[in-house]
Amino acid sequence: MLTTIRVNGVDRAVEVDPRTSLLDFLRERVGLKGTKKGCDHGQCGACTVLVNGVRINACLSLAVMHDGDEVLTVEGLADGEALHPVQQAFLSEDAFQCGYCTPGQICSTVGLLAEVAAGQPSEVTADLAGPVTLSDAEIRERMSGNICRCSAYPQILAAVRRAAGAAA
Ligand code: FES
Numbered sequence: 001m002l003t004t005i006r007v008n009g010v011d012r013a014v015e016v017d018p019r020t021s022l023l024d025f026l027r028e029r030v031g032l033k034g035t036k037k038g039c040d041h042g043q044c045g046a047c048t049v050l051v052n053g054v055r056i057n058a059c060l061s062l063a064v065m066h067d068g069d070e071v072l073t074v075e076g077l078a079d080g081e082a083l084h085p086v087q088q089a090f091l092s093e094d095a096f097q098c099g100y101c102t103p104g105q106i107c108s109t110v111g112l113l114a115e116v117a118a119g120q121p122s123e124v125t126a127d128l129a130g131p132v133t134l135s136d137a138e139i140r141e142r143m144s145g146n147i148c149r150c151s152a153y154p155q156i157l158a159a160v161r162r163a164a165g166a167a168a
């Protein structure tokens with residue numbers, strides 16, 4: 001099935017089996033290996049990408065469902081040599097060890113910041129009417145879909161905090 005997805009600003013028209021996940025489309029058919037396959041079952045968040053600005057697990061979504069969509073992967077975040085502020089925050093806070101979960105953590109943080117800017121509450125938001133205050137509890141909750149087997153969580157928390165400060 002011919003499927004055209006705009007990936008990091010470039011249209012990618014690929015003939016795919018309808019069972020192909022978005023993750024395999026990106027990694028195996030387009031050759032962008034930055035998005036990682038951890039569990040392939042929606043449990044780890046390593047495959048997180050942004051689809052039309054919203055973060056999703058690419059392993060849980062079929063490529064054919066995204067015909068005409070805009071996908072942003074970790075490869076599309078930097079502006080030439082200049083890192084995206086979220087990438088810079090992870091670097092500044094040393095928020096990784098092996099780095100396998102990091103592309104997903106970074107894409108998830110980009111999505112998180114957009115959700116907070118749009119005033120979207122989470123499970124732990126106390127005041128559903130006002131703007132969201134990005135407390136540590138909010139960050140932990142909103143990043144809970146991204147597992148780090150190296151357990152770099154304190155640094156990841158600090159990186160999200162730093163990125164939120166840069167975005168404010
Ligand atoms: S690889 Fe998609 S959630 Fe783990």
Ligand code: FES
Binds near residue numbers: 097098100101148152
């Ligand atoms: S840095 Fe190794 S899994 Fe997170």
